[in-house]
Amino acid sequence: MESARAKPPMQGSAPDGHNQNEPHAPPPPRTRTRTILIIFAVVLVVFAVFLVLGIMHRSAQDHALASAASQAVNTPPQVYVIHPAKAATPDWPLPANTQAIQDSVIYARVSGYLNKRYVDIGDRVKAGQLLAEIQSPELDQQLSQAQANLQQAYKQLDLQKANLELARTSMERYKGADKEQAVAKLTVDQAVAAHSTAQASVAAAQATIESNQANVRQFEAMTAFERVLAPFDGTITQRNVDVGALITAGSPTNNTGVAPTNVTGTATGMFEVAQLDTLRVFVSVPQVFAGNIKPGQPAQVAVRGALMKPAPATVTRTASALDPGTRTLLTEVDIPNSSHAILPGAFVYVTFVLEPAGERWNLPATALIFNAQGTQVMLIEPGNKLRLQKVTVGRDFGDTIDIQSGLSGGETVVKQPDVSLQNGQVVTPIDSKNAPQS
DSSP states (O other), rough: OOOTTTTTOOTTTTTSBBBBOOOOOOHHHHHHHHHHHHHHHHHHHHHHHHHHHHHHHHHHHHHHHHHHHHHHSSSSOOEEEEEOOEEOOOOOEEEEEEEEEEEEEOOSSEEEEEEEEOTTTEEEEEOOOOEEEEOOOOHHHHHHHHHHHHHHHHHHHHHHHHHHHHHHHHHHHHHHHHHOOOOOHHHHHHHHHHHHHHHHHHHHHHHHHHHHHHHHHHHHHHHHEEEEOOOOSEEEEEEEOTOOEOOOOOBBBOSSSSTTTTTTTOOBBBBBEEEEEEEEEEEEEEEETTTOOOOOOOEEEETTTTEEEEEEEEEEEEEEETTTTTEEEEEEOOOOOOTTOOOOOOEEEEEEOOOSSSSEEEGGGOOOOOEETEEEEEETTTTTTEEEEOOOOOOOOOEEEEEEEOOOSSSOEEEOTTTTTTTTTOOOEEEGGOOOOO
């Protein structure tokens, strides 16, 4: 019986008599609850720590903001300031065309055929230089006839003088005989009358000579026009005839296909001579600027295509009256052109260099205030107080504006005033040179 009770337990059995392959029993409920409470406590502590830190940070921010607001209320606002710059001398470029200082179209004064031509376009000529010769046989014959009539008049005068001498001799002889009463009184009277008639015939012959002399001078002057001469020193800019062309006195002439300087082929004179050593420009100045234009005033002329090389010029004269149609003042400007670098007929810009009427100042456009009181700027007065100042504006250059009146140049001006700034307010001025760059 004891041996049976002393048998070892079966393999796989626990000492307490339970099977080892069976699952463990779950922990008791008290241990699980304790773990959850610990975790919850740790989370609560962490949350409390973060909450306290957040409250402290927010309090610090509120305190800093309150301090900044208090400081902003008690500290004058900062404004960037500038000083007026003296306005540059204004200039007004206006479009115009160049012309020769002298330009003459040469017409024929006699009719005939062109016998010789000595010049062509581009040739430079001197005053009195022979340009062409016209052959006019009819005119030559008229001159010869006038010269012959003059010679005939001279012979007629000699005849009348001889008749006068005979009448004088006869009259004196009859008067001598009359003293001795050797001749009838009627004969003496006839001799005296014959002498007076001879005197009148001599005077008429002399008048005929003077008339014929005038005719000869007239035809000599006309034949002189057979030689076409240059009226002044210049350059041939048109040549509209060729040798053999029929020339009609005073009529336009163009027997070439197209005139060298006239693309329309319109008939014109035989030649055109232009003096290019000095050019003139007629420019129409608007009424608003007309009062500033005076003779002798300097100007500059820039040729289109060479705007960087303006030529000096001078205002020669003005019309002294406005064109009622365009409200402009016709102004002549002369340009020295000894090198002939500028050609007549060129499109140019004329810039007048004007002295400003009084002191003018230049301000940025941002410095101006436009309101019901007019145009104003905000100045910094002693004690850094603001004061509004009315000004009169001139030309608008976009980013800057010309101030005609209201400033003396020594003021300190707020560069960019805003609506928060008030008249009399104290500010802290800062030179705009120290402004942060964007």
